[in-house]
Amino acid sequence: MSNTQEIEVTAKDLPLHCPTKQVELWASHPRVFLDLAESGHAACPYCGTQYKLKEGETAGHH
Secondary structure, eight states: OOOOOEEEEOGGGOSEEESOTTSOGGGOOOOEEEOOTTTSEEEOTTTOOEEEEOTTOOOSOO
16 A cells, blocks of 8 residues: 555646645655646655646646
8 A cells, every 4th residue: 555645736836846835844855846847747756745737737837
């Protein structure tokens, strides 16, 4: 059984970083920015949390 989370994000959440603001300070790791522009998904290299851009949302310049 895996403890890896998958979090769906919207364009309003970009630029995306992990850990997010919702993570308790005691459970955090160094902040890393994740790029969803090309594939619509990314994984945190520290904790393995999977981030997925919500269907219909676009990442990129507005």
